[in-house]
Amino acid sequence: MVGSGGAPPGFRLPISASVGVNPKKKKNHQTNFKNNSTIEGSIGAPQSPKIPGTEIIYMKTFGCSHNQSDSEYMAGQLSAFGYVLSDNPEEADLWLINTCTVKSPSQSAMETLISKCRSAKKPLVVAGCVPQGSRDLKELEGVSIVGVQQIDRVVEVVEETLKGHEVRLLNRKTLPALDLPKVRKNKFVEILPINVGCLGACTYCKTKHARGHLGSYTVDSLVSRVRTVVNDGVKEIWLSSEDTGAYGRDIGVNLPILLKAIVAELPSDGSTMLRIGMTNPPYILEHLEDIADVLRHPCVYSFLHVPVQSGNDTVLSAMNREYTVGEFRTVVDTLTELVPGMQIATDIICGFPGESDEDFAQTVRLIEEYKFSQVHISQFYPRPGTPAARMKKVPSTLVKKRSRELTAVFESFTPYNGMEGKVERIWITEIATDGVHLVGHTKGYVQVLVIGPETMLGTSAIVKITSVGRWSVFGEIIETLNQINENLVSSERKSGNKCTPCSDAEENCACSREPEPCACKMSSCGGQNLLEESTASLSKKELWPEERNNQNLIRWLLRRRKNHSQKKMENGIVSEPKENQELARGRTREWDLVDKALVGGILVSFLAVVVLLYLGVRPPTPSN
Known part of the structure; x- marks a missing residue:
């Protein structure tokens, strides 16, 4: 079982309790301490002294919603101790980069940012999956590091880095507490990690190297967090993990048990919605009816992200995905049958080692058959240290060609045709990138763009769909629902x-x-x-x-x-x-x-009153 561990909110552990300090020593002199943590002297001049906790921090996040949640927790702790968060890297006293190791482009973007930080001579802290999974990466030399399970100690790392020290905190046996201070990117959306790591061993995946084996938060701790964020005014709760379906298998519970407990805490007026995160097919096959029951609930989006990765069983076996195309179809068909308006998103990797033209053609046919409204298409990138990186590669030109072909097939779909004129309830949580529309989602998580004042953020509304596009639909607000009856x-x-x-x-x-x-x-x-x-x-x-x-x-x-x-x-x-x-x-x-x-009766009464008033004000008859 994973406990909450770490320092309570608003309290800093003494730095000397778990890490050593070797000020002003050469970078290549390292000393290992408890918890696999080190602090090393800087090879450059330390920053000019400032009042601790008053510096400006620039944060940049790459990757999944779990990474986003980690960044929000780190931002919350830094803000709680007085640090100012900024989107402007030029004015910042320190840069903090939260990294993703899933794809090569994300890591390349991280490396570019690190290079810019060095050129700007700014102190740097790198967090996330890249340093956790590849701690000896050349680009990380001389850089302070926060591991994925050490985010509750980010304040210590930042303070020491600002002093000119290099800090590395990577190992831990318990997960950070869920009640740490948090600064949400969107104040109406709570990204709630329910577990870290997974039970799989996909041959292409580097994330397992970083996040490790499955570690689940307890049902009670997650339900407590849900109560807290609902009271904070959150309108959407996103359950996040590397594999939502595997939740609880390490602590004797399962996903349906958690979902039912969380749904029981959601406001009955439908003001706060739950979105279930990505789940791989193997771990929900035995719970499909229970999952469908939850997805039908009025406070749960009828939406699920289920990656298939390939439409060919041979390729899935080489990927070590632990399911077949037939089992994936069972998941999709069952949920579509049992949940009205069900929407399913999926993922495809094009050009996995050994994928033949016919293997890829089967993938295309699968996508054409189901016409998923959301398909995340990726080219295969060999990640260092994974078994797939040693497999015989498909030529890169062919990988790109397949990616373009599948993208063209997907973009030919018109998934929202037929929605014109329909009346839907939507939940509005953000402003569109055009700065004009507000973004809401139907119960099936279809994106609806509407015109309205910013005061509508965090509310629900009844809208009439006026037109449809390829990626979203447009709606006209009929009524704003502050709360349902x-x-x-x-x-x-x-x-x-x-x-x-x-x-x-x-x-x-x-x-x-x-x-x-x-x-x-x-x-x-x-x-x-x-x-x-x-x-x-x-x-x-x-x-x-x-x-x-x-x-x-x-x-x-x-x-x-x-x-x-x-x-x-x-x-x-x-x-x-x-x-x-x-x-x-x-x-x-x-x-x-x-x-x-x-x-x-009212009219008769009114006339009677008029008559009485009239009689009551007549002048008295003169006496003789």
């Missing part, structure tokens, strides 16, 4: 201690407090669109308003009429089960009569 809670089926939607919105789902399957048919559980559920709940409140005794009668009637007219908007925004529609129509007719009676 509280009656939505009663139409949820329990997951942990809460319920997700069942077919009968009038009754609570017949499930216990344990995270058991809903006691209703799969076809009726969790299948309704969240928009339908919320409007169905709203219709009940409109027809039988519990608060009407506390409202002015006329105001209530006017509001009810307004809401009734809104329900008749274009294309029938409100979509209820047929039996509910019939019931609603019957109740509406009944209340129409009541409305008339009430309005008639």
Whole structure:
């Protein structure tokens, strides 16, 4: 089991407790200390003295969402100790680069940045997978290093580097705490690492060298973090790891157990959404129905990233991917069948060693068959130290040709055709790169661009899709939803201690407090669109308003009429089960009569008051 370990937030471990200091010694003189940590003298002049914690730090992050989360944690700790974070490398007193080792281009970009830093004579700290997996890399000579499990000690490393020392912290047996200070790149999005490392041994992968074997955070620690970030106003939680599906296998739990526990903590008004991270096929095959059940939940995006890498079993075997194309198809077909509106993204590596023309043709046919809305296409890059780097390579010209061919096939798809005119609920979390549109996502994680004020960031909205593009769709805002009607809670089926939607919105789902399957048919559980559920709940409140005794009668009637007219908007925004529609129509007719009676009574009362007032102010009749 992985504990939280490390210093608590806001507290610095004494540097002498775990690393040695050899000031002003030659760089080639190294001393190893506890925890495989060293501090070495700088070969250059130390920085001019400043008040500790007042310097400016430039941070640059490469790679995956897990790396992004690590950077946010490091930024949070540095900010907590007074350091100023800047996007301008020129004004910075120190550069901190968080690196990625997945692809050669990312590492090349890192090396270029290191070279620029040396030319600018700036102190440098390098973090992430490159130094962790390739600690003896020539480009890292004379550079301070923070390992992937040492991010909770970044303040120490920065302080010593600013003093002119070289620091290397690489080894650790426990993961950093989840409650460290954090500065999010997007304040509405929490990237939550649920585990590090993986159980696989892919022949091309360098990340395993850096992140190591699987190490999972406990369910309790992750649920506690979810509670915290929801209270902080986060609107999207991204679960991140090297392989989400492998979660918990080292501590006796599994991914469905974690997902159900997290979903139970999400606000019932649908204001915070969960996005499940990348998962390889082998570790979710046995949990497909449970995963589908979670993906149907109204607070979970119906989206999953499942890399296939190749459409040929021989190539997959050479990659040591531990699944077949048929098993990948099982994952895609099952989730697509069980989850309405399911969207799946995948990855392809073009030109893996030994890949023949026919092998590649099978990959193309697979992508053409499923027409995935998102495909991440990469050329094979041999990573030093991996088994694939020693395999016979496909000529680079052929690798590039295959990459271009597959890209052309993918870009020929029109995945969002047919969405025009549809009404969708979206969650808005960022501003588009054009600076004009806001970016939201549907429950299927389709990107929707809308025009609206920045105050809409962090909100949800009902939009009508007006046009579609290749990579996103455009929408027109119909209504902003600050929160969904509280009656939505009663139409949820329990997951942990809460319920997700069942077919009968009038009754609570017949499930216990344990995270058991809903006691209703799969076809009726969790299948309704969240928009339908919320409007169905709203219709009940409109027809039988519990608060009407506390409202002015006329105001209530006017509001009810307004809401009734809104329900008749274009294309029938409100979509209820047929039996509910019939019931609603019957109740509406009944209340129409009541409305008339009430309005008639009000008019009669008004006339009576006028008559009485008139009689009351007549002048007295003169007496004889």
